[in-house]
Structure formats: C-alpha cells, structure tokens
Amino acid sequence: MNHTRLESCHESPLKVYKFCFVPEKLGDMVILLIRFGILVCLVASISLALHSAFSKPDRWFPLPEHIRAVQNTSVIDNRPTNISHLQFGIAGSANTWHGRSNYTKLWWDPNTTRGYVWLDKKPKILHSDILVPPYQISRGWTRFKHVHSASAVRIARIVYESFKLGLPNVRWFVMGDDDTVFFTENLVTVLGKYDHNEMYYIGGNSESVEQDVMHSYNMAFGGGGFAISYALAAQLAKIMDGCLSRYFYFYGSDQRVWACIHEIGVPLTRENGFHQFDIRGNPYGFLAAHPLVPLVSLHHLDQLSPFFPNQTQLHSMKKLISAYHIDPARIVQQSICYDHKRRWSISISWGYTIQIYTKLLIAADLQMPLQTFQTWRSWKDGPFIFNTRPMSSDPCQQPARFFLDQATKVGKSGSITIYKRHEGKEAKCNREGTNNEEVQRIRVSALKLDPEYWKNVPLSLSLPLSPHTHACTYN
Incomplete structure (x- = not known):
C-alpha cells in the first residue's frame, strides 16, 4: 500500500502537493502540529526580545493619544490647588514674542509655573533667559479650513496640544496671550474654589x-485669559479637530474654543477678575x-495709556x-473713607491710587468708575458691561x-504704602473751601488680606459694581 501511494505521487506532481506529506496516522499529525507550534512560539519570543531591546515600551501596544494623556496625569494628589497644578498655554508668534515676552517676565516664575508659549515657527531670536516660559511649535494647524485667520485656528488648538503633552498632575489648563499679565496667586485662589474633576470653563467677558x-x-x-478644568479638557481633546472644521467661519480663537465647549454642554463660569481690557x-x-x-489678569496693555503718569507701561506694571x-x-x-470735619x-x-473729593459722595457713586476710557472698536463713550460716571470738566468736581x-x-x-500727589495739566480749583493742596503725600497702613476672604464673598456679590467695599479708618 505504501509503495502504491509513493508511485502515485511520482506520477502526478499535482497530487504530490496534495497528498505526499499527509501522515498515515492521526498521532503523526498531532506531533507535527505540536512541533510547528513550538517553532512559531520560539520565533515570536526571539522577535519580541529583539523589539523590546531596541524600542520604547510605550510603543509596544500603542494607545489612543487621549487615553495615554489621562494615564500620565493620574497621580493622586489631595492637596489644595496650588500653582504647580496649573499648566499655562500662552499664544504667541515668532515675530512678536521677543518684544512681548517682557510682559510675561513680570509674572512667570521658572521655579513654580509650568507651561509653554506656543509659536507658529522657530523664533529668529532665541531666549536664553529662564524668566520666560519655554516654547513649543504648533503642529497640524495648517490643514484646517478658515475664512479669517489661520492663526486663530492654531491658537484655538493650544488647549488640545497642551493636553496632549500629558504633563503629570495638571488640574487646570490656563490660556492667555503673550501680552497677558497674570496675577498667579489670585488665579490660584479663584480656581481653588472649583473642583477640577468637574467640567468647568472659567473666564470673563469683554x-x-x-x-x-x-x-x-x-x-x-482669550486675551483676559481663561481656565479649563482637566475633566473638560479631556472631553474637549476628543472633539477638538472635528469641531474646528465645523466652525471654520468664526473670527477668533477664543470664539472657536467656546463653540466646541458649548457643544459639550458646559456654560461659562464668570469670574470678573479676568480682564480682557x-x-x-x-x-x-x-x-x-x-x-x-x-x-487675576490684565490685557491689551500696549493699547492703553500707562497706568502711572510719566512712566512707560512696562515700568507702570512693575x-x-x-x-x-x-x-x-x-x-x-x-x-472708602470720609473726613466729616x-x-x-x-x-x-x-x-495703585487714592482719590480725594472735597465733598461727601455716597458709596454707590465712588464705586462707579470714572469714564476715562472709550469702547474698544468704535472709540465711543459706551456702552460697557458696567455703569460709569462722567469725568466733570469742572476742576472743583474732579478728585485730587x-x-x-x-x-x-x-x-x-x-x-505701608505711600501715595504721592499728581499735578496734571488740568486747571486748578480756586473755589473757597475746596482746596486740599496741603495734602501732598498719603500714608496707608494695612494688614495683609487673607486669600480665604474671597471664599466667603457670595458669588452673587462678585459683580462689576458690588455694593460692598473694605472698611477703612481715617486719622
């Protein structure tokens, strides 16, 4: 029988492929399969050993980017929110960063603050100064359709790119411009009121x-800065690119971010210390x-008059x-104080400043800003989102x-703070009983205000014109 089967194999090459290696017994087949399995396992083991020796562990079984980022930030930290829990994403450009970085130096602390300034390309002048944040080059933004500005798309994606970095132990992503000045201790105080494990979108209006x-x-x-909790950033990162494609016709980067967050269903939580200006x-x-x-923040500093007279804006901020x-x-x-005598x-x-009026004014008037400014786009006297009172042309009605x-x-x-009288070019008041020129300097002593104070102020009172002020005594 064996001889006959061998002959048939030689006679038909097609039958050789089909029958010549078929064992006669089932046991032979099992042994052959076992040997083949051992050979496959041996080859796989050798391949895995060689691969692990020459590649990074996180590439063995790649995960989606948003999952990997979540793993990187999963460190358990039960401390109250502090500056180390914030990651800043500063929107800049290679052409303007060298000049505008002077404002960032005012608040950036390389020992405590974390984050990056995001640029469109490598700057021609590289900073060796550690007093400014390191830079990152934005990636992937040129592929998006836009109507107004490609840079608006790039800046909107800073939230996504910051999250994708996967820095450990981040609770809040704080966005701002390269001419935004943050008051970081107050920023931490504000964000500390909220749970970063919930979805929050915090900032202010124009x-x-x-x-x-x-x-x-x-x-x-965006210029006034805004903060996104880690929980919201994780959801936003999943939809960001698709969302940006849907809102290609929007004007600004902050409007695009808002639209994407709106799709998730998270409203704006207003904090009136963020100043777009x-x-x-x-x-x-x-x-x-x-x-x-x-x-919390100030913005558009170069578009405003210096805060202090006879100084540059940079020196004013210092x-x-x-x-x-x-x-x-x-x-x-x-x-607010009163000298009734x-x-x-x-x-x-x-x-910053002290004003003396030579008449008694109610607190509601003193809390209302003098209109020394105009609207942003039309340069008109309003309207604003808060009430203002006009600056009188009568020098006797104006404060010293x-x-x-x-x-x-x-x-x-x-x-102890000391304030010096400013003699401007305005006409002087010569009316009897209204002269206070004998006062040239004012000395104010104060106890340090506990940051916990702000946690006791009801949110309903955190309005542009709160009816409450700090008390003071006058001697």
Missing part, C-alpha cells in the same frame, strides 16, 4: 458691549474702582506688581489724585 454682541456674552475672551484710552477710572474680586507681591489679595481693592470723601485703590510711590512690607502680616 468690557465693551459691542464686542460681546459681536462674539458672545457666553464666551470667555477691551477699552481705549486711560484705564485709570476702572482700576481706581475695581470690582470686589481678586485681580510698580503695580511690586505692591501685589506684598499683599496679592488686596491689590487694587477699594476702600472737612467734608472729604476718600477712595483708596490699594497699591495720588499715585503709589512706595510699598513696604511690615513684619509678617502688614504693609
């Missing part, structure tokens, strides 16, 4: 109604009557921040203004 109408009242304006002219009136909220470092929670917070009303914006001259820390919990 000061000019025309801007809010054009874009949206429900949008956080969509105003023109002199911001003095606003800063002299700042709302009862911690100062002076303001010198007071901020002494008492972060108190900076530009308003206190001389019938004076005194308004103090701590760390004093600006911060010195700020000194006293002990562990106190400060």
